[in-house]
Structure formats: C-alpha cells, structure tokens
Amino acid sequence: MKVIKNYLYNAGYQILLMIVPVITVPYVSRVLGPKASGINSYTNSWVTFFAMFAQLGIILYGNREIAYHRDNRKERSVCFWEIEALQLMTTTTSLIVYLLCVYLFSSTFKEYFIYQSLWILGAGVDISWYFMGLEDFKKTVTRNSVVKIISIILTFILIKNSQQLSDYILLLGFAQLVGNLTLWPYLRNSISKVPLSSLRPFSHFYPALWLFIPTITTQVYVVVNRLMLGKMSSQNSLGEFDYADKIVKLVLAVVTSIGTVMLPHVANSFANGNKEAVRNGLYKSFEFVTSVSIPLMFGIMAISKKFAPWFLGNAYKETGNIMIFESFIIVFIAWSSVTGTQYLIPVKRVHEYTISVTVGALINILLNFVLIKFYGAIGAAITTSISELIVAMVQLFYVKKDIKLTVLFKSTWKYIISGLVLFIIVRVICNHIRMTIISLCFEVLIGIIVYLLGLIMLKAPILVELRKILTLKNN
Template sequence: MSVAKNYFYNVIYQIVILIVPLITVPYVSRVLGSGGVGVNAYTNSIIQYFILFGTIGISLYGNRSIAYVRDDKRKLSRTFWGIFLLKIMTVIISYMVFMIFMNFTHSEYKTIFLFQSIFIISAAVDISWLFMGLEDFQKTVTRNLMVKVIGVICIFLFVKTISDLWKYVLILACSELFGQLTLWFYAPKVIDKVKLSLYDIKRHLMPSISLFIPQIATQIYLVLNKTMLGALSNTNEVGYFDMSDKITKMSLSVVTAMGVVMLPRVANTFAKGDMKKVKDYLSKSFDFASYLSVPMMFGLVGISAEFTPWFFGPGFSKTGTLICVISPVIVFIAWSNVLGIQYMMPVGKVKQFTISVTTGAVVNFILNILLIRNFQSLGTALATVFAEFSVTAVQFYLVRKDIQFKHMFVDIWKYLISGVIMFVIVRLIGSDLGVGFKTTVTQIIAGGLAYVIILCLFRSSMNKKLIEVVLRKVKIVKS
C-alpha cells in the first residue's frame, strides 16, 4: 500500500480524533468540571507508568521488527509470536506491581484507579504494531473509528453528573480494550501458528529495552507533567493544563500521523540498504511537517481567545492562556517526529534518540520543580515548551553530519511569513465577531484560505503539490 494511501487512512483517523473531542470535551468539561477532568488526567498519568514498564518499548520495537521481515511469512510469524508472548509476560509482571501499589496506597481514587487499570490489560493484547509494520493502516483505522463512535455514544448516554466520573473512566478504558481485541480477527490472515523456543522470546528482550529507555524519558515530559502538577498543585490546575494539552495535541495529530506511516516504510527501505531513498523520504516529510505545523501554531494562538469560552464553558478561562503558551510545541514536536521517529529509530540511531529525549525529560523535570509552585499550570506549560525545544535542538545537533538541513529549510521562511499574516487576519476576525462557534469556524476557514493563497503567491512547491493532489481527487470523484 502506498505512503499516500496509508497517510490518507491515518489522517481520516486523526480527523476523527479531532472531531470526537470537539463533540465530547465541551460536554465532559461542563458535566465533570475542572476537578473531575483533573482526577481522570491525574490517575491516568499514573497508570501510564505501569503501561510503560509493562510494554518496555515492545510496541515500537515490534513495528520496526515486523517491517524488517514482512516479506517472509515464516520469519514474520515467528517474530510476531516471540514479541507478543514477551509482552504478555512483562505486562503481567507490571499488573502485579500495580496490585501491590493499590494495596499500599491510601488514595481517595482507588475505584478510579481500578477502572483505569483496564488500560494496562489493553496494552497486553494490543497488536496494532503488527499491522503498522505491515503498513496495513486500513484495519487499525477502521477498528479505531468504530470504537470511537461507540465510546462517544456511551459518554452521552451514561455520564450525566460529576458523580458519573467512574462511568466516564470505565467507558474510555473498555472502549480501548474492545478496540484492541477486534484486531485479533484479522491476525490469522497474515500470521501462522509456529512452534517457539524460549530463545524466540528472549532474543527480543534486550532490543526492546534499548527502545524502552527513550520511551521512559519521553513519558516523563508527556505524563509526569500532570503527575507533578497534581502533586505540587491541585486537580483543578491539572484540568486546565490537560484541556490545553488535549487541544494542542489534537492539532498536532494530523502532522504526526505521517510519522506512524513513515517509520515502517523507512525501516524497510533501510533494511534494503537504500540510504539515498531514506534521506529523500526524510527531506519531503520534514517539509510537509513544516508546511502543516507552522499555520497550526499561529492559528491556535489566533483563535484561543474566542474559542475557549464557548468550547469549554465556565471555569476554564485559564485554558485559553495555556493554549497560547504551549502552542509552539506543535512545530517542535513536528520536527522531532521527523528526525526521531522517521529517521533515527528506523536506521538504528537509538542511542542518539535516547540522548535527545533524555535531555528533554531532564529539562522538563527541573523546570517543573522550579515553576509549578509559583506558576502552577502555567509553569507546567512553559516547562513543556522548553523540554520539546531541547529535544528538537539536540536531535538537529546529533544528525548534523548525516543530513543537509539547507534542503529541508528552503521554504520555511514562506511558511512563517504566511503564518504571521494568517494570524493577523484571524485576530481581526475574532476582535470583530467576538466569542462564539460561528466566529471560530469563520477564523479557521479564513485563516486556512489566507495561508494557502499567500503560499501560492510565494510559489511554494509543497503548496503546489498538495493543491494538485486535491484537484486530481476532485476530478476522480466527479468522473
């Protein structure tokens, strides 16, 4: 299946991820309030540590390993079962540690923690890495679409008051588990049953652990933010930050969808020894990431003042400020996704990738300690921005001898100027129309059109390619 088609499927899913929160977040934030939202975010952040230690980098390793052997069904089957059984063992150990944690903790959220632990079980049976390594994104997208729709319906049916927080958590957790189980219906078509020795399982342990180390570091500044904020501040502040983080990551998901698609493709190309093609993929992917992430950053800052009040409802005014502060991470993560996930990981530069994300984790941890007590969620937002910047900066430094950056930054000035002009237009519309749903829709449409038109004037090659693709699709539909 082509990169374009895989990206199309992944973007469909990412668009659904965008739409689902647009439907549920305004409802959930009003029903559960910042406190309820904060409790969910705080307890889930702790559960993520058990998932992280249970999966020890196996999913990422599995994706890459399947891509290496996908042309040989016997090797593919042996690799799959070896990796899967290893993960079952490590997740069981992690769940046992979780039960010990539950026995000794005196948290008021014990029931919520138990429902959140279903996510650990989901991680054990997750085989999405198999289909990603095979570049079969249609199955994972179809499964996720179905699960998301069912989840949304259940939230509106059963979550009515703040006392229904446990129902909200249970719906999210069961939806995840159900989604993972449905993928097993497709597995027999691509893998065979094979006899395994202990070696077939053990041989995947150390390579998985080598990918586990950077995932620990990444998790620190993705999840520890909320854990530290909850511990050093309060769950209301976690709620404010969680909502701003969700909106930013929703926007970013369309950009990082390319990373999920490109990792197995680059890994397979690297396995064949075609480094020229690997670098060509990298250059095009980086330009595409810049093309999308720059306007998203400016656009998010531009709409936040009029968007936050109607979307989140009363009590979330601070979230608008946090969105403005945290929005630069869209560009930083887009770039580090290309350099780290699409290049460093597939070509085996795991050590360099580990250094970059460990740097980000250290920066994030130190700044959280220094800033949270005085600035609360604003401090966490600032720590996140500096952490993501440091990850990207270190990655640029570490791959400087492998890649010619001048080819990747040829059109960046065009994106920045177009983004600034788009921001001015969006702010003028917001100031004139005021708070409201229609204002936000008008700002997004006008801003998007302005960005594309200005890039046409600048003769952006990426802009031209994408317009041509859209026009071809329109002609096909009409015919």
C-alpha cells in the first residue's frame, strides 16, 4: 500500500504541474508581454543548465543510496552528510562558474541572470532525494504543492506589469530556495550527527557522475531536436513542435512518476538481497504503466486535432498532427522508465542504462537529418518516437537475462485492443461535436468507461491487482 500511496502523491503533484501552466501562462504572458517573457525564458534556460550541473545526478543517486541504507540509522546518517557535502561543493563550483560567465560574457540581461542564480542556490539545499529514499513522498510532495500554490497566488497579487520582470524572477527563485529549505527541519529526528573527519564525500562523486551522464545526454538531444528543427525548417514549425512536445510530456509525467516512487523500493529490496521481490515488483510495475500509458496515447491521438487549435489558438492546427506522431513516446518512455529507472539504476547497472540513452540520442540526431528535411516538425516527432523506442528496446535487451520478456508483454495485446476501441469511439465523438471544456471532459469520461469495459471483457490482469488493492484498503 505504501507504493500505491506514494504513487498517488507523486501523480497528484504531476497533475498539479499540468494545471499550473493553464492558470499562470495566460496571465503572465499578458502582464509581462512577449519581450519580458522572452527574457525570463532565455535567462532561466541558462541557469537551469548550471543548476543541473550543481546537482550532478544526486537526485537519482541520493535516492538510491539512502534506500540502500535506510534500515541502519548510523549508515544512513553518514550517507546523507557525505552526499549533501558533495552537493554543496558541486553547487558552489557551479555558482562560481555561472557568475563568472555572467560578468565576463553577458553584456545584456546581466541583472536578470544574477537574480536567476537563486535556482542554483536552491539546488544546493535540495534534500528531497533523502525523503524519496525513505519512501516518504508525502513530505516532498506536500511541500512542493504548497510552495507551488503560494507562488501562483503571489504572482497574481504582486506581478502587474512588464516592468516587474525582476520581481517575477526573484519570486520564483525565492519560492524554489525557501521550498527546499522547508524540508531541513524534518531531519532532526531522522539522522544523527556525524564527525566531519569521518566523511568521505568524494567517494560518491563518480557514481553520481555516471547517473548524471544519461541525464545530460537526454537534455542535449532534446535541445538538439529544437536546434535542428529551427535550422532546417521554420520558426513556426519549431513553435508548433515545442507545444506538441510539452503537452505530450505533461501527460507522460503522470505515468513516469511511478518510476520515482519505485526506485527506492526496488533499491531497498536489492540491498537486502531479495531478488524475487525485485523481479515481482518489475512485472507489476510494467503491467501498470502499460495499462495506463496505452489509453493515454490513444486518447491524445483521438482528440489532438481539435484540442490543439482550441487550447493554443487557430495558428497551431499543425500541432495536433504533430501530437499524434509523438504520442507513441508515452508508451515507449513508460516502458523504459520501468526497465531503466526502476531496474537498471537500483541494481547498479548504470553503465547499461547510459548506453541505452546514448544510443537513443545518436539515432535521434541521425534520423533528424533525414526526417526533418522532408517532413519538418512531424519528422522531428517521428524521430523522437523512434529514438525512445530504441532506448526501450536496448534496455529490454539488457534485462532479458533476468526478466522474462514473455511475462512482461503477455497481456499487452489486451490493453492495445481496449485502447483502439477507445480511440475509434472518442475520435468519432470528437469529430462530431465542438471542442469546449465540457465536451473535453465528456470525451475523457467516455474514453475511461470504454477502456475499462474493454479490460473487463478481456479479463486484463491489472484488474486483479486493482481488486487486491481495494480489498486491502477495505480491510
């Protein structure tokens, strides 16, 4: 039940993250105006890059290591202070390099770049990985949600015109920093004091770096996607692809949030030598993400053509077509989140995980040269889907000696058939009624009912697991 509760906490937060842009973007874009919004986006994209180096894969690594040692308070305490000491050192280094770059190379927007540095400071005191390792997602999710809601309220109260860009940047930066600091008081009863002389923070540097490499590789090919599309096609195509990508990945986050929850659970089972629990957890998790990701994929395909111009504006009709081709990644990334985040990383097979991501990145770049040239933004979407499929296939190849692939995919056809029926019915409805918030909710409800009926008729295994959970809850 703990895993289920943690998933619901995490999935709930991902849904909040989906709702926030719907609430704030229309207001902020109008109040700040295109120029100020562009400056914020530009300066924040650079600081995000440095903040990523400040954390150096520690979110994943710290999560896993705390899970390994969580049953021994002394070992857990040493582990925490060593990793946090390393995080403070990498953050300090990143901040110094960032500020040097700002003073040496930035002739414009220097003030805004300096204000954005609060995000790097926030990264240095982020200890959410510790509570994730303990499988205590309630604290991190509740904290993040409260901070997010307060920052939204303050945005509406304090930000009134384009001259307040500095205030807006400082507001978001302080929200991140203060939000991360609010977790520290919870440490008092969880860890012990450790002599400084006994700490060996650099022993964690290379393992954390190995987890950082696939992270930065993924970020690089996401950026390269956009750079190649902007260079080989038009800026309009880039904008259309960018929004399609964001919408699809917002939906995807609801599925992949299970990976963050399962990582410490699997890592702890692995540390205790319970390999059978690791395998069973993987089978159940794969069944779950397959059963959820397939209807989400077909659902987006069914409504995207009408949803995109309704939500974004008539200028974004092509975004709907792009979403259809990119929606496949919801399933492929869901699968790789199980084999990669929930298996290869917890059982210390990071090298294989890195290879899979690197192969996907190389395939992505090579295919872009061909598909973007002939098909523009749709070509970039097809490339993204193919590269994510390759990542999943490579990871499946690496786990096939430990995990039976026939068991993993035994019931997948049931979810695909139910999803196809969902797609046909919702697509027909969508084509015959005007897109409104009410009709959208109606189509989602019909899709859920149709899909569940399909699972019941085909006796999908996920229903058995759901029945077990409900029985346990009632008892």
